[in-house]
Amino acid sequence: MPASPTAVDDYLKTIYHHTEWQTDPMSPSRLAAELRLAPSSVTEMVQKLAAQGLVAHRPYGPITLTAAGERRAAEVIRRHRLVETWLVREFGYAWDEVHDEAEVLEHTISDRLLAGIDARLGHPRFDPHGDAIPDADGIVHREPFVLLARAAAGHSGRVLRVSDREAALLRACEDAGIDVGHTLTVTGGGLVSIDGAPAVALPDGAAEAIWITA
Known part of the structure; x- marks a missing residue:
């Protein structure tokens, strides 16, 4: 049975987003865990995607997008992130509320x-979470970026x-004053300074879950 276009898009989007x-x-x-599907189902779908020239995969090896797969993934990622941005800017959604609607x-x-x-x-380059x-x-x-957990003191x-x-983590970050565009200084011990203010606990x-400029 041919895979539905929606299922194909969800697989490609997940692979794209992962890297x-x-x-x-x-x-x-990892793909099975991300999609919350049985490994056997994922294996079958990956074979279908490979047959369509959308992914490259060998047994026991990683799954990578082909050029065609990356183009299609970018198209659906673009749709998702534009919709998220639209919902926040035009309808007053909070940044922890838009993902499921955009899906x-x-x-x-x-x-x-x-x-x-x-x-x-205005042709935005980033969505409310900072994803391109x-x-x-x-x-x-x-x-250039670095994961906050790997940034030196x-x-x-x-x-x-x-x-x-995680919507709850987005809300916790917002409550702590952490949002895209703010400057974080790593002070060590799980503490950061936000925009030069006294250090607070993350x-x-x-x-x-936070990436900052390198």
Whole structure:
């Protein structure tokens, strides 16, 4: 049975997103965990994607996107992140509320509406969480970055991205005054200074979910 376009997009998007902010390759087991599917189901789908020329994979090896797969993934990522930005700017959604809405809308809005949203928003380059929005050609622009957990004491950097994986963590970061664009200085011991203010404790899990300029 052919895979549905929505399922294909979800697989490609997950693989694309996995390697955006770190270099660990995507393994079949990790893909299954990310999608919350049985490994056997993922193996079958990866074989279908490989047959369509969208991914490259050998047994027991990593899964990588082909050029065609990356183009298609960038298209759906673009739709998702533009919708998230639209919901925040135009409808007053909080940044922890937009992911699930965008998951639905990215598959249903027309190309014409998407182009209108992009134009109305002024062709934004980043979504509310700091993730880069691919342009119409699939190209993204990012500054050199470091995961906060790996930044040495004394390092200062502007927040580029806060992971949207956990809504509760997004809310905790917002409550702590941590948002995209603010400057964090690592003081050690799980403490950071925000925009030069006295150091405060990071919310649990935040160091593994925040990327700052290198």
